[in-house]
Amino acid sequence: MKIIDVKSTTFKEVKVIRFQRFTDNRGYFTETYRKSDFQKNPMLKFLRNKYFVQTNASYSRNKVIRGLHFQFNPYMDKLVRTVRGRMVDLFLDIRIGSPTFGKIAAQEMSTEYDKYFNRWIWIPNGFAHGSFFTKDTMIVYYCTGEYSLKNEVCISPLSEDIDWSLCNKRLKKEFDNLKSSNLIISSKDKKGLSLEQWKNDKRSKFFIYKK
Numbered sequence: 001m002k003i004i005d006v007k008s009t010t011f012k013e014v015k016v017i018r019f020q021r022f023t024d025n026r027g028y029f030t031e032t033y034r035k036s037d038f039q040k041n042p043m044l045k046f047l048r049n050k051y052f053v054q055t056n057a058s059y060s061r062n063k064v065i066r067g068l069h070f071q072f073n074p075y076m077d078k079l080v081r082t083v084r085g086r087m088v089d090l091f092l093d094i095r096i097g098s099p100t101f102g103k104i105a106a107q108e109m110s111t112e113y114d115k116y117f118n119r120w121i122w123i124p125n126g127f128a129h130g131s132f133f134t135k136d137t138m139i140v141y142y143c144t145g146e147y148s149l150k151n152e153v154c155i156s157p158l159s160e161d162i163d164w165s166l167c168n169k170r171l172k173k174e175f176d177n178l179k180s181s182n183l184i185i186s187s188k189d190k191k192g193l194s195l196e197q198w199k200n201d202k203r204s205k206f207f208i209y210k211k
Contacts, residue, residue, distance in 0.1 A: 001034040004117055006043040010105035010166050014091050014127060015046065017120040030118065032081065033142070047122070050077060052142040060087075060133045064184045065175075067130015068092050068104075068192070071152045072206040074145035075125040081118065085137025086110035088171055089121050090130040090157060094198060098126075098209035102195050103163045106171040109139075126207055130157050130189075132178055153203060156192035158185075163195075 002020040009016060021028040038047045060066065067090055070076070080089060092104040111118055123129045131139075155162075158179065164172050198204055 001031040001037045003037065003041055003043055009091075009107050009121075011091065011093065011100060011127070013124050014105070014107075015122040016107060017044070017122065018117045019120070021116050021118060023114070023116055027113065028116075032118070032120075046124075050144055052079070052144060054143040054146050055140065056143065057083075057138065057140045059138050060131070060136070061184060062133060062135050063178060063181060065130070065132045065157055065178065065189070066185075067189060068128035068155045068157050069130065069152060070094060070125075070128045070207075071145065071148055072203065073148060073151045076143050076145035076147075077125050078123040078129055078141050078143055080109070080121050080123060080129075080139060080141040082109045082111045083138040083140055084111065085133065085135050087131045087133055087137050087139055088174065089123075090132065090175075091123055092128040092130075092155060092162065093126065094128050094155070094204075095126045095207050095209035096199070096204050100166070101209070102161070102199075103166050105167050106175070108171065126209070128153075128155050132157075132175060134174065134178075153198070153201075154189060154192035155195060155198055156190060158190060159192070159194040161195040 004018040004020055006017050021030040087109045089107045089109050093100045
């Protein structure tokens, strides 16, 4: 797996990993994951001793909003990649006591077949994860914990008390335009917790910021 670069997003803990595609007149070939690279590559040292136990695939139609999801017991870190289409990834700091608690940011994760690279985005424990889509899109993601229905939590991406001040303004405008259109969102996500409700939820004790 040829890693091109690894960069932090708005939050230093959330990383974007670019890896190379080898292209020719037939198309391209790429390795999307190699265990030894994830354990030994110096650019990926934050992934040392992380083991993926579940792989998910998701297809979303244009104007879909998903999230913001996270869980405990077990915790679930996520490594997410767009296979086809365009996803805008959303990540919200839910760690009690964090200097950026309640702030959300976004990362564009589009992919085209003729590009020489694709990207993973790393969403670690302590961040609620969501996304929105401006075209029909397929994504896959690796998880470090198996899904646990009884220990999943959702903060609504439509909650009015989320702080968007750190978010890319262009992507925030896209989100606002989507909110005012005929967006597609599940009832569970729409009715998720507000940030204030999460702050006062007894489960928040499982997400304490550590310096």
